[in-house]
């Protein structure tokens with residue numbers, strides 16, 4: 001769950017590529033949520049502040065190590081496991097922390113985004129299938145599952161570290177399509193990163209750049225998936 005953001009188009013709504021797609025007329029029947037900055041906010045500086053007093057590495061290098069480094073990329077693609085990531089961070093940061101203590105510091109950086117949790121709950125109440133589609137890691141997923149009850153209420157999860165690929169790699173989009181058994185305009189997809197949205201739109205998904213809860217709610221409502229309006 002890396003923290004860089006590079007929005008390329010505005011106005012949220014539907015990606016322009018969809019206008020010419022053959023799936024334009026398909027009605028979405030499943031909603032796919034990105035996790036970070038869509039359902040939960042996150043702040044790696046929280047972990048950096050907890051770990052900083054023990055580290056040889058100073059900010060901003062410690063934050064880089066925790067939130068944007070090649071080591072995290074390896075972890076989130078599943079190339080290394082939690083124990084290897086833990087050892088790698090300890091070595092690079094210059095501290096010696098037990099794994100469980102490291103988990104507590106590294107994982108506890110999330111907060112729910114209430115209007116998006118409410119939107120998800122409405123979809124569930126309406127019987128709409130929902131999935132999580134996230135670039136993330138085992139520590140984060142375990143923490144979120146234990147801490148936030150909403151996370152247990154999806155039909156399925158496609159998490160990067162379990163599939164060897166990060167969004168926007170086409171490989172992980174193919175995994176999602178296979179698992180949910182749907183393609184193209186049947187999939188309504190919300191993600192806060194433009195490159196991830198573009199990769200979904202290129203496959204004909206009804207891909208929405210999440211910028212605000214209000215805008216995403218409107219997109220879901222316009223797709224005919226909500227009873228109540230704003």
Ligand SMILES: [Mg+2]
Nearest residue numbers: 034036037192
């Ligand atoms: Mg995100």
